[in-house]
Amino acid sequence: MAEHGKSTTTDAVYDLLCRAIIEQSLKPGMRLPEDMVGEQFGVSRTIVRHALVRLETEGLVVSKRNRGAFVAEPTLEEARQIFEVRRCLETEVTRLLVERMPRSGFDALEAHVRREHGTKGKDGPVSIRLAGEFHILMAELSGNAVLAKYVTQVVRRCSLIMAMFANSHSADCAVDEHSQIIAAIRAKDTDRAVRLMEHHLGAVADRANFDGTPDTVESILARYGRELAQ
Amino acid sequence: MAEHGKSTTTDAVYDLLCRAIIEQSLKPGMRLPEDMVGEQFGVSRTIVRHALVRLETEGLVVSKRNRGAFVAEPTLEEARQIFEVRRCLETEVTRLLVERMPRSGFDALEAHVRREHGTKGKDGPVSIRLAGEFHILMAELSGNAVLAKYVTQVVRRCSLIMAMFANSHSADCAVDEHSQIIAAIRAKDTDRAVRLMEHHLGAVADRANFDGTPDTVESILARYGRELAQ
DNA sequence: GGATACTAGATCGTATCCAATTTGCGCCAG
DNA sequence: CTGGCGCAAATTGGATACGATCTAGTATCC
Numbered sequence: 001m002a003e004h005g006k007s008t009t010t011d012a013v014y015d016l017l018c019r020a021i022i023e024q025s026l027k028p029g030m031r032l033p034e035d036m037v038g039e040q041f042g043v044s045r046t047i048v049r050h051a052l053v054r055l056e057t058e059g060l061v062v063s064k065r066n067r068g069a070f071v072a073e074p075t076l077e078e079a080r081q082i083f084e085v086r087r088c089l090e091t092e093v094t095r096l097l098v099e100r101m102p103r104s105g106f107d108a109l110e111a112h113v114r115r116e117h118g119t120k121g122k123d124g125p126v127s128i129r130l131a132g133e134f135h136i137l138m139a140e141l142s143g144n145a146v147l148a149k150y151v152t153q154v155v156r157r158c159s160l161i162m163a164m165f166a167n168s169h170s171a172d173c174a175v176d177e178h179s180q181i182i183a184a185i186r187a188k189d190t191d192r193a194v195r196l197m198e199h200h201l202g203a204v205a206d207r208a209n210f211d212g213t214p215d216t217v218e219s220i221l222a223r224y225g226r227e228l229a230q
Numbered sequence: 231m232a233e234h235g236k237s238t239t240t241d242a243v244y245d246l247l248c249r250a251i252i253e254q255s256l257k258p259g260m261r262l263p264e265d266m267v268g269e270q271f272g273v274s275r276t277i278v279r280h281a282l283v284r285l286e287t288e289g290l291v292v293s294k295r296n297r298g299a300f301v302a303e304p305t306l307e308e309a310r311q312i313f314e315v316r317r318c319l320e321t322e323v324t325r326l327l328v329e330r331m332p333r334s335g336f337d338a339l340e341a342h343v344r345r346e347h348g349t350k351g352k353d354g355p356v357s358i359r360l361a362g363e364f365h366i367l368m369a370e371l372s373g374n375a376v377l378a379k380y381v382t383q384v385v386r387r388c389s390l391i392m393a394m395f396a397n398s399h400s401a402d403c404a405v406d407e408h409s410q411i412i413a414a415i416r417a418k419d420t421d422r423a424v425r426l427m428e429h430h431l432g433a434v435a436d437r438a439n440f441d442g443t444p445d446t447v448e449s450i451l452a453r454y455g456r457e458l459a460q
Numbered sequence: 461g462g463a464t465a466c467t468a469g470a471t472c473g474t475a476t477c478c479a480a481t482t483t484g485c486g487c488c489a490g
Numbered sequence: 491c492t493g494g495c496g497c498a499a500a501t502t503g504g505a506t507a508c509g510a511t512c513t514a515g516t517a518t519c520c
Contacts, residue, residue: 046276050279050280053280054283054284054287057284057287057288059376065238078375081376081377082376084322084374085322085374085377088377089318092318144315145311146289146308146312147314154376
């Protein structure tokens with residue numbers, strides 16, 4: 001977040017942890033002891049704490065007083081709230097893009113969709129991350145940096161949620177929906193684009209089996225099992 | 231942000247700095263040397279840096295590499311973007327409140343409006359803060375904590391912007407608009423409530439003389455003057 | 461007068477220390 | 491064998507000192 005200056009050490013640690021969490025290398029609920037993290041990355045505890053503070057303000061980790069930091073475990077209620085905000089923000093992004101898509105915007109979006117197709121059927125975490133980055137790219141093209149930052153945060157938390165709740169046949173089918181959204185924006189059809197985006201996000205949320213299915217016993221036990229296995 | 235634990239020292243420093251910035255005791259562009267801040271509050275630089283990291287991620291301060299932290303000076307373009315996001319988020323809050331305003335919600339809102347009336351014509355910074363807290367209260371009543379957090383951040387940055395750009399007859403006239411919004415929500419008139427909210431935010435933005443007037447020479451000089459006077 | 465080199469000041473990052481609190485274990489009583 | 495009590499270990503929260511690094515402003519030289 002340092003304005004123009006090169007990436008500071010804190011930023012590097014933050015980025016690494018961020019990616020590790022989103023790709024589910026660090027699983028939800030897992031502890032992040034400052035000593036261990038600092039030792040692994042070869043930095044002091046101070047830096048790790050700074051990175052953890054940032055991750056906490058963005059909702060990817062939660063820290064319990066005098067107990068340390070943990071990878072966030074969003075509850076279903078939190079997940080619902082996050083998706084609500086995400087729908088709100090991304091429909092705005094869609095509206096803005098219909099109005100003012102920058103010149104090379106469509107090229108960038110279609111290039112990304114091609115990359116998504118490349119990982120079709122491959123391992124889940126990476127395709128979840130790529131799917132999220134499509135939405136982040138859209139937000140950045142909107143020209144509103146503040147909006148893009150919030151979309152980035154929300155999409156990342158959604159990636160974490162998807163990693164927790166998603167069924168095996170995860171987010172692949174969404175790639176076609178991405179293409180449709182691009183087409184609607186290109187056609188300057190605001191209503192259709194927003195409707196597609198809402199449907200897309202609704203589908204993503206459904207795929208994470210929200211409404212209806214509350215926590216099953218095995219999912220809870222699986223989570224506790226992971227924590228134990230740590 | 232610590233979940234249930236008591237407020238840690240970092241939180242206290244963060245809150246103090248936050249209020250000081252919003253009430254414009256710390257003026258935009260002012261330097262925040264870690265030594266000085268820590269000395270004034272009686273805490274070590276470690277704590278101050280944590281608080282500054284949080285304030286930076288929320289956009290209230292910017293830190294330049296090896297130069298330290300400064301109170302943010304939003305440009306007009308940033309201000310425009312922030313207001314765009316704010317309108318998006320707060321119309322969503324309004325829609326949600328029409329659907330699901332909690333029981334004691336109207337009492338809380340009207341009590342706040344009365345407090346705003348109490349400071350009518352008094353000093354600007356405090357009434358700017360109160361006006362902002364009305365919107366934050368609305369967001370909290372929406373029942374979506376994530377949405378409320380983002381609204382809080384955006385409103386705070388708007389308070390900073392208002393403090394920078396607002397003319398002398400600042401935000402007092404907005405109190406009546408607050409009452410009208412409450413009435414529309416109570417009547418479950420979504421369209422009217424959203425329209426009022428958009429008009430209200432538009433009026434707030436106008437009051438900060440956005441569109442049309444770019445930076446005047448005197449405002450720029452005033453800012454540099456403040457920085458020099460530091 | 462303008463460009464370069466140098467010094468002063470601050471931050472960034474590290475290492476180390478102490479205090480507070482939580483956890484987990486053992487011990488003991490019933 | 492079960493339940494509660496208390497103590498010790500581990501970890502975070504926080505403070506301080508020190509070196510490295512970068513910026514800014516000054517001084518110098520052409």
